[in-house]
Amino acid sequence: MSRPTFADYVxxxxxxxxxxxxxxxxNLGINGQNFDAALxxxxxxxxxxxxxxxxxxxPQQWYQRSLLAAxxxxxxxxxxxVINALSSSGSNHLLNxxxxxxxxxxxxxxxxxxxxxxxxxxxxxxxxxTLGSIPLSLQRIMARWRNNAxxxxxxxxxxxLFSGSMGVWRLSTVSHALWLVYLGSGLxxxxxxxxxxxxxxxxxxxxxSADFFIALTNGLAQALQLFGLSIPDAQTIVASRSGDGxxxxxxxxxxxxxxxxxxxxxxxLLPRLLCAGLAYMLLRQQERNFRPDYYLPYYVDLRHQLxxxxxxxxxxxxxxxxxxVQESAGRPLAPAPAIAPGALLIGYELDAVAAxxxxxxxxxxxxxxxxxxxxxxxxxxxxLVVEGRNLPDRGVKRELASLLANPGGSYLLLHQPxxxxxxxxxxxxxxxxxxxxxxxxxKVPAEQVGLLSTEQLAKLGT
Amino acid sequence: MNTSHxxxxxxxxxxxxxxxxxxxxxTLLRSKSFGAVNDxxxxxxxxxxxxxxxxxxxxxxxxxxxxxxxxxxLLAALSSNERKLSVTRLQSFIxxxxxxxxFDQEIKVLRQAGQSDLLLxxxxxxxxRLEKFSAELDIxxxxxxxxxxxxxxxxxQTDQLRQWRDMTVSHNLHAALEFDTVAFDFEAEKxxxxxxxxxxxxxxxxLQRLIDHRSSEWQALCEAAxxxxxxxxxxxxxxxxxxxxxxxxxxxxxxxxxxRQLEQRGLHDLxxxxxxxxxDIELAQLPVSDGQWELDLxxxxxxxxxxxxxxSSALKGAAAGAGLDLMVGGIxxxxxxxAGALLGAxxxxxxxxxxxxxxxxxxxxxxxxxxxxxxLLLLRQLDLLRRLTHRGHAAQxxxxxxxxxxxxxxxxxxxxxxxLAGLRTGLANRSASNSQFQSAKAELFAVLTxxxxxxx
Numbered sequence: 001m002s003r004p005t006f007a008d009y010v011x012x013x014x015x016x017x018x019x020x021x022x023x024x025x026x027n028l029g030i031n032g033q034n035f036d037a038a039l040x041x042x043x044x045x046x047x048x049x050x051x052x053x054x055x056x057x058x059p060q061q062w063y064q065r066s067l068l069a070a071x072x073x074x075x076x077x078x079x080x081x082v083i084n085a086l087s088s089s090g091s092n093h094l095l096n097x098x099x100x101x102x103x104x105x106x107x108x109x110x111x112x113x114x115x116x117x118x119x120x121x122x123x124x125x126x127x128x129x130t131l132g133s134i135p136l137s138l139q140r141i142m143a144r145w146r147n148n149a150x151x152x153x154x155x156x157x158x159x160x161l162f163s164g165s166m167g168v169w170r171l172s173t174v175s176h177a178l179w180l181v182y183l184g185s186g187l188x189x190x191x192x193x194x195x196x197x198x199x200x201x202x203x204x205x206x207x208x209s210a211d212f213f214i215a216l217t218n219g220l221a222q223a224l225q226l227f228g229l230s231i232p233d234a235q236t237i238v239a240s241r242s243g244d245g246x247x248x249x250x251x252x253x254x255x256x257x258x259x260x261x262x263x264x265x266x267x268x269l270l271p272r273l274l275c276a277g278l279a280y281m282l283l284r285q286q287e288r289n290f291r292p293d294y295y296l297p298y299y300v301d302l303r304h305q306l307x308x309x310x311x312x313x314x315x316x317x318x319x320x321x322x323x324x325v326q327e328s329a330g331r332p333l334a335p336a337p338a339i340a341p342g343a344l345l346i347g348y349e350l351d352a353v354a355a356x357x358x359x360x361x362x363x364x365x366x367x368x369x370x371x372x373x374x375x376x377x378x379x380x381x382x383x384l385v386v387e388g389r390n391l392p393d394r395g396v397k398r399e400l401a402s403l404l405a406n407p408g409g410s411y412l413l414l415h416q417p418x419x420x421x422x423x424x425x426x427x428x429x430x431x432x433x434x435x436x437x438x439x440x441x442x443k444v445p446a447e448q449v450g451l452l453s454t455e456q457l458a459k460l461g462t
Numbered sequence: 463m464n465t466s467h468x469x470x471x472x473x474x475x476x477x478x479x480x481x482x483x484x485x486x487x488x489t490l491l492r493s494k495s496f497g498a499v500n501d502x503x504x505x506x507x508x509x510x511x512x513x514x515x516x517x518x519x520x521x522x523x524x525x526x527x528x529x530x531x532x533x534x535x536l537l538a539a540l541s542s543n544e545r546k547l548s549v550t551r552l553q554s555f556i557x558x559x560x561x562x563x564x565f566d567q568e569i570k571v572l573r574q575a576g577q578s579d580l581l582l583x584x585x586x587x588x589x590x591r592l593e594k595f596s597a598e599l600d601i602x603x604x605x606x607x608x609x610x611x612x613x614x615x616x617x618x619q620t621d622q623l624r625q626w627r628d629m630t631v632s633h634n635l636h637a638a639l640e641f642d643t644v645a646f647d648f649e650a651e652k653x654x655x656x657x658x659x660x661x662x663x664x665x666x667x668x669l670q671r672l673i674d675h676r677s678s679e680w681q682a683l684c685e686a687a688x689x690x691x692x693x694x695x696x697x698x699x700x701x702x703x704x705x706x707x708x709x710x711x712x713x714x715x716x717x718x719x720x721x722r723q724l725e726q727r728g729l730h731d732l733x734x735x736x737x738x739x740x741x742d743i744e745l746a747q748l749p750v751s752d753g754q755w756e757l758d759l760x761x762x763x764x765x766x767x768x769x770x771x772x773x774s775s776a777l778k779g780a781a782a783g784a785g786l787d788l789m790v791g792g793i794x795x796x797x798x799x800x801a802g803a804l805l806g807a808x809x810x811x812x813x814x815x816x817x818x819x820x821x822x823x824x825x826x827x828x829x830x831x832x833x834x835x836x837x838l839l840l841l842r843q844l845d846l847l848r849r850l851t852h853r854g855h856a857a858q859x860x861x862x863x864x865x866x867x868x869x870x871x872x873x874x875x876x877x878x879x880x881x882l883a884g885l886r887t888g889l890a891n892r893s894a895s896n897s898q899f900q901s902a903k904a905e906l907f908a909v910l911t912x913x914x915x916x917x918x
Contacts, residue, residue, distance in 0.1 A: 034517065295686035297731040304737065309679065310491040310512050311520060317509035317570050319528075321563075349592065364593035365534060393479050393503040394564070395532035395594055430501055 004040040006287035010160040015043045017152035023301040038306040059157040074178045078185030095199045169283040176276035183268045201256035210238045224262045337450045344378040348386045354415050357461040375403045388414035392438040412439045413452040470520040474575045477584035479503045479529025482614040485643035487526045509574045516675035528567035533597040547604045581609045587622045591629045599633045608661040611638040688910045691843040694728035699885035702830045736850045847914035875909045
């Protein structure tokens with residue numbers, strides 16, 4: 001499956017907000033995919049399941065319709081700007097050259113300059129300009145009249161498309177495109193007019209002298225001349241001043257017309273096109289690199305579910321003889337039972353201190369065989385002393401059993417050192433229960449099992 | 463070097479009873495749901511498998527086995543009639559399982575170990591080195607499979623650890639590993655796979671894939687956690703409540719309520735990230751109950767606990783429970799924003815700052831969290847992150863934890879005041895784009911990462 005597109009990611013984000021940021025349980029059978037693909041599949045399934053299609057696409061449709069409307073508006077504005085520069089005097093059609101240049105090129109250049117400056121100085125407000133506040137207001141308006149169920153889809157769509165750099169480059173692209181429409185429709189209108197009507201070119205100014213306009217024209221003309229366009233000379237410019245008598249020279253007319261068209265293309269359309277291209281490229285790059293914030297708990301939760309780190313566990317070799325449910329009632333901590341004097345004290349894996357207080361301490365099989373001999377020869381009771389905190393396992397049980405010639409007359413003493421009474425040395429309730437269970441299995445009566453401090457052990461030993 | 467195999471690497475986790483075999487598997491899976499863990503003999507009485515996946519593919523299958531309980535008895539049974547311990551002897555013993563009901567569990571272990579590529583022999587280093595452990599190693603070694611001893615419960619057991627190392631070396635096991643299933647450390651997990659690489663040369667590439675995958679997942683997890691903490695701290699730093707008609711008390715309690723709510727939500731999300739439950743936090747001795755911080759963010763005791771002196775005069779307000787500043791001054795429009803406002807992008811800029819400017823003009827107060835509360839919030843987040851990243855999923859009891867009232871242990875990062883000041887430039891607008899706010903955000907991320915995940 002191919003990588004999800006930007007639109008797919010937007011949809012994934014919309015689904016997230018529609019779900020209220022709660023991933024829920026996802027037993028969708030989406031396996032063996034990477035996380036992106038799995039998310040995409042999941043989003044599609046959910047959209048189908050909840051019939052969200054219309055809900056999710058409506059913001060984009062609204063956006064496209066608004067763009068279309070704005071494009072039409074700007075096209076009309078471009079034509080209006082051109083028409084504003086036209087007037088008639090008698091049978092002559094006049095065109096105000098510098099007025100037209102100002103409305104078509106002047107504001108355009110100013111906004112490009114601001115945009116470039118904004119990019120260089122990284123001022124988001126300047127880059128996106130006043131357009132930046134439009135989606136925000138739009139969103140507010142929409143949020144007000146759309147019902148609550150639809151708001152998350154709108155919110156996610158808006159956040160994905162318009163937040164951060166993505167929003168900056170998107171608005172830049174839109175703004176350049178609208179200016180292009182404006183200039184393009186103006187240019188088209190001029191071409192149509194020039195094709196079917198004969199215009200006389202005039203200009204007028206209350207404050208500025210002819211020298212200023214000569215300098216301006218020459219300045220603009222320099223680049224145009226590179227393309228082989230012939231430019232009105234100073235005389236023609238002076239002669240074109242309105243009120244000074246209209247220049248009806250067809251060469252001058254042609255020169256003026258080409259100058260106008262050339263200036264609009266070279267100083268208006270081309271820079272816009274470049275800016276639009278650049279902004280669009282950056283936008284596409286942002287879109288390509290766009291990923292939802294996978295660090296959000298929602299996505300982390302989903303990752304655990306959709307791309308698990310481990311398989312479900314399964315028992316491959318079951319317990320053939322499940323042990324019966326063990327009684328959980330614990331006995332109270334029993335004190336050391338009274339033991340007849342002369343008992344044989346056999347230690348089992350005792351620590352050094354306690355080991356010194358018993359007849360023999362079993363640490364290995366040699367100790368065990370010796371202890372077994374002692375036990376068999378013992379005339380009095382046998383007391384097994386173990387560390388209470390140690391674990392009574394089957395090995396312990398087998399070895400202790402081999403020491404008890406007469407279980408009924410034997411004792412099981414759980415040594416619990418008082419000195420250095422750390423949590424670790426203490427016999428836990430659980431462990432005590434384990435030992436009682438062992439004693440029961442060894443047939444040592446419960447009243448002959450008990451806890452024993454080191455001092456008590458020392459007393460017994462003497 | 464070698465090609466990638468299709469079949470997952472089979473690893474049997476073996477060892478004496480109650481040494482933490484199931485815990486090891488849980489910690490590696492980062493799941494609390496695997497098997498049963500109990501401080502008792504014979505908790506696991508079956509062989510259970512779970513596989514580690516990398517990009518959806520099974521790479522490594524872990525087999526949790528019952529504990530070996532009577533190795534000396536088993537050794538005696540195996541070597542009876544003058545027969546020597548060998549693979550064939552073990553095999554015939556396993557085949558005659560019915561004849562040895564007393565060694566039911568041991569046979570399960572041997573059967574699984576014999577079918578595996580590698581054995582992890584888990585050792586509770588707190589135990590004494592007795593003959594029975596040697597017997598276990600002798601029996602396992604006779605299967606002819608590579609064995610890696612894994613030393614568990616190593617915190618504070620330097621001497622014991624050394625002695626266990628000596629013992630395993632005497633059994634010719636040199637590639638041993640320290641891996642505490644309770645006090646988790648990702649580096650140790652990585653070393654485990656590396657040791658496996660060293661003894662399973664033919665699966666080197668598969669294991670490398672696993673290492674790379676696990677590392678990037680862990681990295682992502684830590685980053686997600688840091689990001690969540692960062693979000694919380696930013697949200698708290700820019701939290702602002704208007705004082706309406708002099709109702710300062712009402713504003714105060716509203717602000718506190720909001721701050722607590724932010725912290726609780728953050729806690730909930732972090733626990734979820736690390737797949738821990740509320741119970742874990744209680745066990746980790748964090749002052750949390752029912753998923754809620756037990757110690758109120760605004761109590762004097764909490765301040766003390768984190769080493770913040772509530773008695774100093776500067777913080778008297780905080781100690782009295784005021785804990786707040788007036789935020790009328792300290793609003794910098796910033797040269798760039800001002801230029802933008804002047805140059806015609808004014809609508810959005812004014813919307814951003816206008817409310818604050820008008821409130822300053824009409825002398826309407828807003829309150830926000832003061833520095834002490836913010837510092838406390840930071841320390842609590844750091845503490846939480848540290849604990850979460852170092853807690854194994856096997857942890858049952860209480861961890862060896864540093865006490866929270868040790869001022870030296872968790873000092874405030876020295877960049878904190880400047881970070882906080884930077885964050886405050888974004889008051890009431892968390893997507894503020896001014897450079898001061900952005901750099902404070904980045905610095906906060908760095909501080910959280912460094913302080914929480916530096917290996918102690």
